[in-house]
Amino acid sequence: MNPANDVALENERPRVDIRQKITGAARYTADQQPARMIFAKAVRFPYGAGKVVSADVEAAKKVKGVLEVEVDMEEVAEYPGAPIGHIVAESRAAIEDAEEALALKFERTAPKTDPVALHKAPESPQGGVFEGAAAVVEGTWRTQVQTHSCLEPHGSVVDHRGASAEVWGSTQTTFGHLDGMKGPTGLDASQIVVHCEYVGGGFGSKFGIGREGDLAARMSKKYQRPCKAMLDRSEEHLDGGNRPGSIQYIKLAADKDGKLLGGRMDLVSIVGHGRGGGGVAGLGDVYDLGAIEETESEINLNFAKPRAFRAPGWPQAVFALEGALDALAAKLGMDPIAFRIKNDKSQRRKERQYRVGADLIGWKDRKPDGTATGRVRRGFGMGSALWPTWPTKCGAQADIFRSGRVEVRVGVQDIGTGTFTLVTDVAAHELGIDRDLVTGRVGDSRFPAGPGSGGSQVSRSAAPATVNAVRDALDQLKASVASEWKIDKEKVKYGKGTFSTEDGAKKLEWAKACALLADEKVTGNGRTETGTEGSGTSDCVQFAEVEVDTETGIVRVKKIVAVHAAGVVVNRLTFENQICGGVIQGISYALFENVRLDPKTGAMVNADFIGYKIAGSKDIPEIVPVLDVEPGDTGVRPIGEPSTIPTAAAIANAVSNAIGARIMELPITPQRVLAALESKGGAA
């Protein structure tokens, strides 16, 4: 943060908007209802593949309150939930009635629903690194398709007023939403305002305005009334984003000292009817894997295209690779941590993170794989990851008012990560004044532009932009003080709320200095062109302790230790919340979540929160977030994505350790645990 190298920046005050959220006062896009609002909703194909053959559009149009109905009889649908038309009406009830009146009938073609049946197992490579290796491991790991399941659905409310439009978007990119609204509103960016102060989750699925945003904009333009189009829960599962599944064939070799020699990885992504969502990440950045021959390919199913999902490609890749590494360590008779230290590329992890994490989880109690006894068996496992940085541009504005109050504006959104709090706390810290004097404002396209909440880049770029804006405003305030003291501006010193002359003879407190301003306020502008000031790679390792009931197959996660390099932590509570959140999503991915398709019709059979289970309060273990700081850490580092990457791998390795059979597939359901116990199979 150029050069905000003061780790004392960290504070433990709750996020600035906590009371609005706790009391229900925060208004999300889903809560907006401007007067005279109409509603729009897609008509969707229910099965894996096919088309609509009969639709009583006239009957649907006759339903009271219905404004418009369209069904595309030519559209060939390729996934359950594919939009094939739309309904616009005065109320949601009227839409419901129109859906029924449509009396849709379909014909369907055979859907592709089983990735395993479509997968061609590679031939086991021989020779090369495998010849004379001390240990070789070979296996095929599989992961499921997971939906983003944001609690606030995707959607927009658009109020088109001819020459301007006001838009509320449930989006993780204010400016992406602004850009996307230009076409369907027929307006210039200067005529559109996008609000997204409160966004009910995104996790990678809320880039772009989506079909629903496009529909709301077009219908608002057409009828010159505010129009709301939000997905319902089944639409969220079907067409609101998913993490691709994977089938990962891995064969790895190591020498007798535990050095990885290399091997073969055939990484297949299960991607629905089109590409997206990051596939499976290659993991050469975490470990030196030796000479790896890698292929990447895709299997298409009749399901929605994937979207980026919190660390796209990573959790699935780390699950497979860390499983293979544990299997290799076991073959070599090495402790899994000692084995990783032989091959890890990160000094931070090798020198500190493994030791700290191992101590906190109680690694010394870990028994060799499969030697635990009794009905309920305890196991320990770990997994490593990193998240990189890249150039990110972000702007900010800061007002200092004559009253002594400060307002900071950054246009980017706050999807729950704490952007409001970040800009407020950074500004207060930079000025050395109390947070209560500062109002941070975000989520508004009239404010300076910045990145979307993807790739964990908002905090690391909004922080330096805010610092620079505040410094610019402070400079102008200094000019007022200089003029009062009749000295050069450069000779006015400032620190912790007090202005002074170089010799300290004259002093002026913050409030009195602000009162000198000739105008009501001064405005400073700030930018960053890189968003990487003092930042860097976020190395991390997570450890898991589990208990496995060998009679029922039920896995209980007892404890997770999450050791993360995060650089300067601006706010301790938002840091802990986001790390714990990443871990909990990882637990949910490891144990529960799974899109199930009907092999006959291709319909998703669990497109709700009854059959699609996500982690609940009874599934939450003790979670210990550990901030790993080095003296050289001077900027904000990413934590949103890395916090969810290694959790599933650590849990799977802990379960394998407990039962003595490798877990080869997510989610780790009781049936799979029992099957693994039965066969003692897996990677050999």
Add this chain to the structure above:
Amino acid sequence: MSRDSEIPGARATAERPWATSRRSFLKGVGLAAGAAAVLPGIGSAAEPAATAASADVDYTGDGQRQITLMVNGAPAVVAVEPRTTLLEALRTGLDLTGAKEVCDRGSCGCCTVLLDGRAVVSCLMLAVDAVGREIVTVEGIAADPKYKNLIDGLCEHDAAQCGFCIPGFVVRSAEFLKSTPNPTPDDIRAGLAGNVCRCGTYSKLFDGVAAAAAKGGVK
């Protein structure tokens, strides 16, 4: 292409095999008897206090009528159809948007309100069945000094990320702390098991509810 409109359990007139429609679901769980489905840890609204008020209602018909609901201690007139849920009446009719529509099938707890002091999921209750009963929403809880410890405890522990699920947790916690004034950590986990949070804020929620209990709980 195989022609198929005969899916077991699906209605030939409106094939939605991925999800039961709201109306058929409401009918299926017997809401006409005035019962809201029950979540783990969330009470039933089945007490027959007000069924008389709505006994003559055609639950599948349309057309609006005005009803008076007692919400947060005051009467509120709202126009509803017989099929309108309590959640829809609160959010759309009365602009009380604290309760959220998330699953719309009683499985996430985000729409929880107090009904005669019991936490119920308002997406599974018809507005007409709430006539004559005492409804308290998160807005009412936030404004009531009885619940100050709860609101403060959750705020102090930063018990929200995106925040969309939190109003439901607040309402359920209000009931929970009344029935369980000195909860253990396991009590809290079990007590909040009917609510879902996607951001994974559970750890802070547990801390916030424990802190609220330590401050003296709810009155």
